[in-house]
Amino acid sequence: MSESVSVRCPACRREHIYAAPAYPCECGAPVAPPLDPHGTATAVAHRAWDDEWVGVRCTECGREGEWPRPELGCPCGTVLLVPVARSAADDAAQPQAPAARRVFQPITIRTAHDAVTAAAVYLRWLGYRDIRRAGQRPTSGVGISADGLLAQVDPTVQPASLRDVECLWLTAMTESVPCVYFTLSGYSPAARARADTLGVPLFVLDLTGTPQPVNTLADDLDATGAA
Known part of the structure; x- marks a missing residue:
């Protein structure tokens, strides 16, 4: 009060x-x-x-x-x-110094739905708004849309492939927004290399629900939040 x-x-x-x-x-x-x-x-x-x-x-x-x-x-x-x-x-x-973000509170992952929820909570913590289920279904996992962003959450036990990363990027290009990928099982070496070329931040969700950056693009997003 x-x-x-x-x-x-x-x-x-x-x-x-x-x-x-x-x-x-x-x-x-x-x-x-x-x-x-x-x-x-x-x-x-x-x-x-x-x-x-x-x-x-x-x-x-x-x-x-x-x-x-x-x-x-x-x-x-x-x-x-x-x-x-x-x-x-x-x-x-007036111009103001940015306020420090609060500490991220993860969502423990027990199910595939928990993984999607954890990614959505993280995006909201980064500063993205109007988070919702994406209109287009990705090649694997679940798509999430936000104002100015398209994300894919892959809760399967297989590492994300080069094709998965490329399909996400192509879908994001049709919507003229950047994209970000979350997975529980990591990425193939080819997928990681292609993501760096295309500018796609990659995260791995640990079982606590905390996204761990995999490439430099993800490190930068985690540090700066939504533009």
Whole structure:
């Protein structure tokens, strides 16, 4: 919960103590807009969609989202917009240092479905959004789509082949997005060499559900997250 601030109604001059409500971030942490204790509340004269929201960054995972702008109803009938600290509103448009990502929480793999879930959770941790089942079925395993990415998860006991990597890359090219491959059983030497040529990050999912980078491209993705 955010700190309480004193809010004075400009219409009737009543003074109220107000704390902004918290909403859950995608990472599960509660997020509340930081209030400006030195600001002045203003009465809502008319409603505009852009004025209803304020940019707030989660202190746990660094995600920035749009949250309802804090407001308070005074007994006199006036609806007050509560002032928000500069860091949440004006500074949202200013360059900021990237916040550190929270520690990745893996999903233990016991089934093929767990492997797909673990890969999806990892992609979300990297910063990809709108993760869903891909429209096209891959040559093996399960395809996952996200905003700006296509991934393949292969939970079989056979190492991924050169053809598997090439088919994923070709499908991604038709959708004009990069791609990434996850497998439980590793990759053939030819597949690894071809992935480096095509620019495909390769990961092996260990049984704890933690993706282990196999090539330099995967190391870079793990370090930087979604672009």
